[in-house]
Amino acid sequence: MRRTPLAIFAALTALPALHAAAQETPVLTVYTYDSFDTEWGPGPRIEPAFEERCGCDLQFVGAGDGAALLARLRLEGGNTDADVVLGLDTALTAAARDTGLFAPHGIEVPPLDLPVDWQDDTFVPFDWGYFAFVHARDFDPPANFRDLADSEAQVVIQDPRSSTPGLGLLMWVKAAYGDAAPEIWEGLADNIVTVTKGWSEAYGLFLDGEADMVLSYTTSPAYHVAAEADDTKTAAPFDEGHYLQVEVAARLAGSDQPELARDFLDFMLTAPFQTAIPETNWMYPAVTPEAGLPAAYDGLIRPGTALLLSPDEARAIRDTALDEWLTALSR
Numbered sequence: 001m002r003r004t005p006l007a008i009f010a011a012l013t014a015l016p017a018l019h020a021a022a023q024e025t026p027v028l029t030v031y032t033y034d035s036f037d038t039e040w041g042p043g044p045r046i047e048p049a050f051e052e053r054c055g056c057d058l059q060f061v062g063a064g065d066g067a068a069l070l071a072r073l074r075l076e077g078g079n080t081d082a083d084v085v086l087g088l089d090t091a092l093t094a095a096a097r098d099t100g101l102f103a104p105h106g107i108e109v110p111p112l113d114l115p116v117d118w119q120d121d122t123f124v125p126f127d128w129g130y131f132a133f134v135h136a137r138d139f140d141p142p143a144n145f146r147d148l149a150d151s152e153a154q155v156v157i158q159d160p161r162s163s164t165p166g167l168g169l170l171m172w173v174k175a176a177y178g179d180a181a182p183e184i185w186e187g188l189a190d191n192i193v194t195v196t197k198g199w200s201e202a203y204g205l206f207l208d209g210e211a212d213m214v215l216s217y218t219t220s221p222a223y224h225v226a227a228e229a230d231d232t233k234t235a236a237p238f239d240e241g242h243y244l245q246v247e248v249a250a251r252l253a254g255s256d257q258p259e260l261a262r263d264f265l266d267f268m269l270t271a272p273f274q275t276a277i278p279e280t281n282w283m284y285p286a287v288t289p290e291a292g293l294p295a296a297y298d299g300l301i302r303p304g305t306a307l308l309l310s311p312d313e314a315r316a317i318r319d320t321a322l323d324e325w326l327t328a329l330s331r
Contacts, residue, residue, distance in 0.1 A: 026056045028260045030249075031069055031080075033087040033164075034062040035200055042273075042280040049272040056260055065198040066164030066247075070096055077101070078254050083261045086126065086249035086268075091167045091318070093123050093248060094311035103253040107266045113288045114246060115306055123248040124265050126273070127283035130242040130303050131168045132235035133213040134206065134220045141213065141236035145173060149187025156193050156202045156211040160322060163198050164245065165215055170321040171314055172243035175307040181321065185328035192329065218242065218301050223282045226296035234301070241305030247283070 037043030037060040047058050063072045066087045088096055104121045112118050114128055135141050142148040158166035173181050193211045196202040206214035224230040251261035269287050277285040278294050
């Protein structure tokens with residue numbers, strides 16, 4: 001269709017107004033781990049719910065696993081585009097605080113349904129769970145790390161330098177065995193089939209039959225029950241206890257959207273966000289929904305002992321634990 005000069009003029013004069021309208025929509029950028037914003041993750045449910053509340057454009061940016069998130073923020077420093085980071089945990093919060101990149105959350109935190117008391121003016125929990133080795137029900141699992149080291153079981157784990165579950169495993173062994181951790185790792189070295197960068201790769205290898213067990217969470221079997229009507233997966237209860245992971249979010253001090261960032265942290269503890277967690281992130285929500293947890297959670301193992309190092313303790317032993325792990329696996 002031919003356009004008249006008048007129509008062309010009208011279209012051109014409308015462009016600045018359209019551009020200005022687009023510019024008026026504020027953008028909130030949230031760095032998170034890759035699986036959070038997949039089609040099966042919480043992101044697609046959370047994004048429209050928050051955008052309806054804020055009148056903004058919420059953009060999730062996948063930046064690897066939790067440990068990779070912190071590495072990226074350190075690299076970008078004050079030039080980061082992130083307004084909020086979502087997906088660190090207590091093994092990383094002390095190191096994250098040391099960067100000076102984070103600001104106090106400034107929100108009123110409601111009562112939380114965590115197995116530990118939570119007092120932190122910067123990092124806000126959004127979910128939690130216990131690390132565990134997931135396996136098929138017809139597999140006879142070891143009862144603890146020493147039994148695992150003495151067995152022929154083949155496992156897949158994640159790299160602690162890039163993955164929060166991988167780092168959580170280091171904390172788990174250290175919390176359970178202390179100075180005997182190098183001995184445990186030496187025994188486990190020949191059980192480890194491979195070490196992946198993140199959780200998704202490791203779990204995929206397990207599902208493909210590449211290993212007997214995979215480092216994951218006590219809640220992971222709930223996915224198979226709810227999404228696949230498959231109850232053939234379970235988690236091995238270890239008698240020395242299971243390490244607790246509390247996942248957190250925080251706002252960046254250099255954000256150009258400080259009020260939106262604060263509002264997102266507040267929204268994170270409300271029902272639209274928390275009800276998405278159990279059946280998309282497959283973790284326990286920080287605030288249990290009024291309707292309770294899905295039925296798929298009923299048959300999960302319940303650790304008898306919860307292991308957790310404080311953020312400062314985790315920071316203090318991280319390098320030593322990593323050296324012990326690297327030494328054992330390099331032999």
